[in-house]
Amino acid sequence: MTKHSKYYYDFTRNMPYEKIVWTNGCFDILHMGHIELFKYAKQQGTKLYVGIDSDEKVKQDKGQNRPFNTLSDRINLLLAIKYIDTVVPFDSTEELETSIKNISPDVMVIGGDWKGKVVVGEQYAKELKFFDRIPGYSTTKILEQKSYVS
DSSP: OOTTGGGOOOOSOOSTTOOEEEEEEOOOSOOHHHHHHHHHHHHTSSEEEEEEEOHHHHHHHHOTTOOSSOHHHHHHHHHTSTTOOEEEEESSHHHHHHHHHHHOOSEEEEEGGGTTSOOTTGGGSSEEEEEOOOTTOOHHHHHHHTTOOO
Protein backbone atom coordinates (compact mmCIF):
# COMPACT_ATOMS: atom_id res chain seq x y z
CA MET A 1 0.00 0.00 0.00
CA THR A 2 1.02 3.60 -0.47
CA LYS A 3 0.56 6.76 1.53
CA HIS A 4 -2.56 7.26 -0.59
CA SER A 5 -4.17 4.04 0.66
CA LYS A 6 -7.23 5.90 1.93
CA TYR A 7 -8.33 6.16 -1.71
CA TYR A 8 -8.13 2.42 -2.32
CA TYR A 9 -11.37 0.51 -2.20
CA ASP A 10 -13.02 -2.45 -3.83
CA PHE A 11 -9.87 -4.52 -4.32
CA THR A 12 -11.76 -7.79 -4.19
CA ARG A 13 -13.33 -9.45 -7.14
CA ASN A 14 -16.66 -10.32 -5.56
CA MET A 15 -18.19 -11.87 -8.64
CA PRO A 16 -16.56 -14.58 -10.75
CA TYR A 17 -17.50 -12.88 -14.03
CA GLU A 18 -15.84 -9.54 -13.28
CA LYS A 19 -13.43 -8.32 -15.93
CA ILE A 20 -11.03 -5.72 -14.53
CA VAL A 21 -9.75 -2.91 -16.75
CA TRP A 22 -6.89 -0.53 -15.92
CA THR A 23 -5.87 2.84 -17.33
CA ASN A 24 -3.77 5.62 -15.84
CA GLY A 25 -2.61 9.21 -16.28
CA CYS A 26 -2.39 12.54 -14.46
CA PHE A 27 -5.90 13.75 -15.49
CA ASP A 28 -5.12 17.30 -14.45
CA ILE A 29 -7.73 19.14 -16.51
CA LEU A 30 -10.50 16.77 -17.58
CA HIS A 31 -11.81 17.10 -21.13
CA MET A 32 -13.85 15.07 -23.61
CA GLY A 33 -10.80 13.08 -24.68
CA HIS A 34 -10.56 11.73 -21.14
CA ILE A 35 -14.28 10.94 -20.98
CA GLU A 36 -14.07 9.02 -24.26
CA LEU A 37 -11.05 7.11 -22.91
CA PHE A 38 -12.96 6.16 -19.75
CA LYS A 39 -16.04 5.17 -21.74
CA TYR A 40 -13.98 2.99 -24.09
CA ALA A 41 -12.06 1.43 -21.20
CA LYS A 42 -15.23 0.61 -19.25
CA GLN A 43 -16.67 -1.08 -22.34
CA GLN A 44 -13.75 -3.52 -22.22
CA GLY A 45 -14.84 -5.01 -18.89
CA THR A 46 -17.02 -4.72 -15.80
CA LYS A 47 -14.81 -2.65 -13.47
CA LEU A 48 -12.55 0.25 -14.39
CA TYR A 49 -9.56 1.08 -12.21
CA VAL A 50 -7.91 4.42 -12.95
CA GLY A 51 -4.37 5.05 -11.77
CA ILE A 52 -3.55 8.71 -11.15
CA ASP A 53 -0.21 10.45 -10.72
CA SER A 54 0.40 12.20 -7.40
CA ASP A 55 0.98 15.96 -7.38
CA GLU A 56 4.71 15.35 -6.94
CA LYS A 57 4.87 12.99 -9.92
CA VAL A 58 2.93 15.41 -12.14
CA LYS A 59 5.39 18.22 -11.22
CA GLN A 60 8.29 15.91 -12.00
CA ASP A 61 6.85 14.82 -15.36
CA LYS A 62 5.04 17.98 -16.55
CA GLY A 63 6.85 20.87 -14.85
CA GLN A 64 6.59 23.08 -11.78
CA ASN A 65 3.36 24.80 -12.94
CA ARG A 66 1.49 21.51 -12.84
CA PRO A 67 -0.74 20.06 -11.67
CA PHE A 68 -3.38 22.72 -11.96
CA ASN A 69 -5.76 20.72 -9.73
CA THR A 70 -4.67 18.95 -6.54
CA LEU A 71 -4.59 15.17 -6.25
CA SER A 72 -7.60 15.24 -3.93
CA ASP A 73 -9.63 17.33 -6.39
CA ARG A 74 -8.59 15.15 -9.33
CA ILE A 75 -9.55 11.97 -7.45
CA ASN A 76 -12.96 13.39 -6.51
CA LEU A 77 -13.62 14.47 -10.09
CA LEU A 78 -12.69 11.04 -11.40
CA LEU A 79 -14.87 9.26 -8.84
CA ALA A 80 -17.83 11.36 -10.01
CA ILE A 81 -17.53 9.89 -13.54
CA LYS A 82 -19.94 7.01 -14.01
CA TYR A 83 -17.47 4.84 -15.94
CA ILE A 84 -14.89 4.76 -13.13
CA ASP A 85 -15.15 2.30 -10.25
CA THR A 86 -11.85 2.83 -8.43
CA VAL A 87 -9.08 5.43 -8.39
CA VAL A 88 -5.54 4.41 -7.43
CA PRO A 89 -2.98 7.19 -6.79
CA PHE A 90 0.74 6.56 -7.22
CA ASP A 91 3.93 8.55 -6.53
CA SER A 92 6.40 6.77 -8.79
CA THR A 93 6.79 4.37 -11.67
CA GLU A 94 7.54 1.65 -9.13
CA GLU A 95 4.28 2.31 -7.26
CA LEU A 96 2.41 2.33 -10.57
CA GLU A 97 3.87 -1.04 -11.49
CA THR A 98 3.12 -2.48 -8.05
CA SER A 99 -0.50 -1.30 -8.24
CA ILE A 100 -0.95 -2.88 -11.67
CA LYS A 101 0.67 -6.10 -10.43
CA ASN A 102 -1.62 -6.20 -7.36
CA ILE A 103 -4.75 -5.54 -9.39
CA SER A 104 -3.68 -7.87 -12.22
CA PRO A 105 -6.11 -6.41 -14.77
CA ASP A 106 -7.68 -8.44 -17.51
CA VAL A 107 -7.29 -5.47 -19.87
CA MET A 108 -4.96 -2.47 -19.79
CA VAL A 109 -6.02 0.50 -21.93
CA ILE A 110 -3.43 3.12 -22.80
CA GLY A 111 -3.08 5.97 -25.27
CA GLY A 112 -2.29 5.09 -28.86
CA ASP A 113 0.83 7.25 -28.66
CA TRP A 114 2.38 4.42 -26.59
CA LYS A 115 2.31 1.90 -29.46
CA GLY A 116 5.78 0.43 -29.89
CA LYS A 117 6.99 1.77 -26.53
CA VAL A 118 7.56 0.07 -23.19
CA VAL A 119 4.37 0.30 -21.11
CA VAL A 120 4.82 0.15 -17.33
CA GLY A 121 3.06 -2.91 -15.92
CA GLU A 122 1.91 -4.38 -19.22
CA GLN A 123 3.30 -7.79 -18.23
CA TYR A 124 0.66 -7.98 -15.46
CA ALA A 125 -2.30 -7.45 -17.79
CA LYS A 126 -3.79 -10.26 -19.82
CA GLU A 127 -4.44 -7.93 -22.74
CA LEU A 128 -3.13 -4.53 -23.83
CA LYS A 129 -5.41 -2.24 -25.86
CA PHE A 130 -4.64 1.16 -27.32
CA PHE A 131 -6.99 4.13 -27.38
CA ASP A 132 -6.30 6.73 -30.04
CA ARG A 133 -6.42 10.25 -28.68
CA ILE A 134 -9.34 12.43 -29.72
CA PRO A 135 -7.96 15.15 -32.03
CA GLY A 136 -8.05 18.64 -30.55
CA TYR A 137 -8.08 17.55 -26.90
CA SER A 138 -4.94 17.93 -24.80
CA THR A 139 -4.59 19.14 -21.23
CA THR A 140 -1.27 20.79 -22.02
CA LYS A 141 -2.73 22.63 -25.02
CA ILE A 142 -5.75 23.78 -22.97
CA LEU A 143 -3.46 25.16 -20.27
CA GLU A 144 -1.15 26.81 -22.80
CA GLN A 145 -4.12 28.54 -24.45
CA LYS A 146 -5.20 29.84 -21.06
CA SER A 147 -1.63 31.05 -20.25
CA TYR A 148 -1.35 28.76 -17.20
CA VAL A 149 1.73 27.03 -18.56
CA SER A 150 4.87 28.94 -19.46
